[in-house]
Amino acid sequence: MSDEQPSFDDTGFDVDDWTRLKPFVGVLATLDDVQRRVAIFALGDTQNGRPIDMELPQPVIWWTDDGEEAAIVVQAEAHDTEDGETMEVLGLLTPDGGGAVALLEDVDLVDDTDPVWRKLVTEAIGDEEGDED
Incomplete structure (x- = not known):
């Protein structure tokens, strides 16, 4: 399966080309996957x-x-803590090509027309x- 997962680059995205970003889905990520x-x-x-079942990207x-x-x-x-709480964790890519981690509760799901x-x-x-060619 790892051969099917494309690597993230640092080029970022804009409002028209974000759909080219390939998600990491179906399995839990390992340190090797991050590296x-x-x-x-x-x-x-x-x-x-466990993976969260949501349409990505x-x-x-x-x-x-x-x-x-x-x-x-x-x-x-989604991961359970020692206290029995469930954390829904997201891996994000930012427009400038950066990566970040956030909780689902800290984002609003939108569509690209927002x-x-x-x-x-x-x-x-x-x-x-x-503006120059």
């Missing part, structure tokens, strides 16, 4: 880990301490294409 850049995170100190608005950020969910797993998401993506990458 090979096919997964965003691997959790080793939890119990009963998925645009989201991520609520951080600094405000709203646009991202794409490319990995989704004007706030589109604005956040555009602001995050700036005018990288420029």
Whole structure:
């Protein structure tokens, strides 16, 4: 299965090409998957880990301490803590090519026509294409 998982690059995405991002689905990620850049995170100190059944990649608005950020969910797993709580953890890619980990409760699932998401993506990458040919 690992041969089917494409690696993430640092090129990021824009409002029109985010669908090319390939998700990590169907299995729990390992440290090796993260090191090979096919997964965003691997959790080793939890119990009963399982993939979350959701359509990926998925645009989201991520609520951080600094405000709203646009991202794409490319990995989704649920893990139980020692206290019996279930954490729903997401691996995110940001428009500038970065990776991040967030809890499902800290994002709003949107579609790519959402004007706030589109604005956040555009602001995050700036005018990288420029006006010159």
